Amino acid sequence: MKSIFTAVVFIWGCISMGHSQTSNAVIPQEKSLIWEIKGKNLNQASFLYGTIHMIGKKDFFLTEGTKKSFDQAKQVAFEIDMEEMNNIMALVPLLMQSFMKNDTTLKDLLTKEEYTQVEAHFQQIGMPMMLLNRIKPMFLSAMDPESMMGKGGQKEDIVSYEMEFLEMAQKQKKNVEGLETAAFQMSMFDSIPYKVQAKMLLESIKGGGESSDSQFAEMVDLYKQQDIQGMQDMVNDEGGTGNYNDLLLVNRNRKWIPVMEKMMQGQPTFFAVGAGHLGGEKGVIALLRKAGYTVEPVK
Template sequence: MKNWKRTLLSLIISAGMLTTTAPAIAAPQQPSLKVNNENVEFAMNAPVVEQGTTMVPLKITLQSLDIKLTNAQSGTIHAVVDGKKITLKSKTKLINGVTYAPIRVIGDAAGYDVQWDQKSRTVLLVSQATNENARGFMWEVGNKGNTVYLVGSIHIADDSFYPLRSEFEEAFAEADYLGVEIDISKAADEEQQQLIMKMGMYQDGTTLKDHVSKETYAKVGEILKQNGMEPNAFDAYKPWVAETTLSSLKSIKAGYKAEAGIDLYFIQKALKRKLPILELESFESQLGMFNNFSQELQEKNLKTALDNYDTLDDNVDQLAEMWKSGDDEQLLEFTDSMATDPEYNKAMLIDRNIGMANKIEGYLNSDKKAEYFIVVGAGHYLGEHGVIQLLKDKGYDVVRK
């Protein structure tokens, strides 16, 4: 097993920790912009990233797309494209006297797909005629007039994952229910934060230093200092919180965020549609799983994250490309890498997969004759203990889409 894979598995298996523990860190350098591989030059005001959204200077960006801006105020942008007047509804923001708007809104209106080149930190606008949307992971299973779409999520992403291919959007448009591991739009709720404090922090007066080796504790301090934080910033937290937070920190610095993850993308769309959201798990069950790891496993996972910290951003890029290509073989390799540690494999995959498959079977046997759009970490689906095989063992025909 390549140890770096262990540090990435939570990105395709567990959603809760990615939205609850990572503290704020300095923002990465400002991105640049290309239109069909041609650089857009900004004299002074460059694009910025705010809360996972890439904002660009409105006027000069529209000019680069041969769009004439006529007016922008009160969340409405008026412009002219190919001689036709268009109106865009979008939040704008004044930065240093210049009006900024989300690049996705502008790109969509002009007929481009918005992508992201992580290595060069460049926003790419690609003509839709030349772009192949990300394949991702989706399966379909039906029974008794019910249809369940099973979508494999990656819990962090960036603009380059969107737009999703039409099969995802069409299936979701017909859905009567959205199913997710947990509704991470509620991650900031006081109840969820109290759970983190109760489970993830020491309550007996001890600190992280008392529960890990001197070498591990020193390495944690070194990496925290690299991120502009105090070396004892994690003292109150257990090793599993330190591990998942460090992995999240590096992913965020690499440009990937939970706000752009596939599950949150569909949760936000469901909220707009007032679509019922079903939770296959709970914050408490996910946090409890991490908290119940043995002390040995918690430190082992933390050491793996520390040892692979310097290369984690490149490895997240590889995971992202795996999702976009919909590579079943590579996904199975990731999930199978857990089998080398029975405790980790049982808690993270085997037990949870059984619970998910049982709930999905309940939807398939419902008398509602409804369509269910289920989005859980992609790592839960494949392999002999995966949700797909569990459903096949129950007699259902599951088809890759």
């Protein structure tokens, strides 16, 4: 069941990194992962943190400003309710949503040669296709450890920022919330044609190896520099979710704002979402500023 949780978390991390930027005064220019939200009708500040959903243990870090901001908050909100993901009764229906509809299989979506290539890849990493053939290709890609961390990722410990923050919240007995449900996130996969998903999966496998390792290392380096703009520019240069960007990212950012406002009005909240949601004209920081809030990096 843990692999299901990992896939749900990671795939939205990938989606979170691919939207365009434009010049605007509300767009954040500073390099920071942790931002303070105040003003408008808030009695106390809330905080917004940009995560990278999976990272090697040696590269994991939390600044003192992040720790202090977390301690000041009364509740923690993730993209989804992380405590729900530890509930096996909640994970079972999510597992059912990972399968393609109408008995569609990966064989139906690829040529014989393409399918053989995908099959060989997953057999090599110990994931036989006979068990995976009906899983939605985007979800299948997220279950691939080489997609997450490159080939080197199989040899080192992987840390989830969300799981670290969840553990901190539980120790401090903070309330845990989600900006949207995991079921909603899973349902979004059906908005992208399975054939398109299959081609994306094939391209991710073709682009693996040393190139994948190098790209992931570059992304981690930008993250450690707290360069949210640089991370987005990097993924934009390599492609991304293309015509589905508004559906998978921009629309979600917009829907989050009223949810965040309600939470912040109730009590100071620490929001932890994928770093790719923060920057840009249509990112969460810009949208909060447009809504009348002051959003500044925490020093």
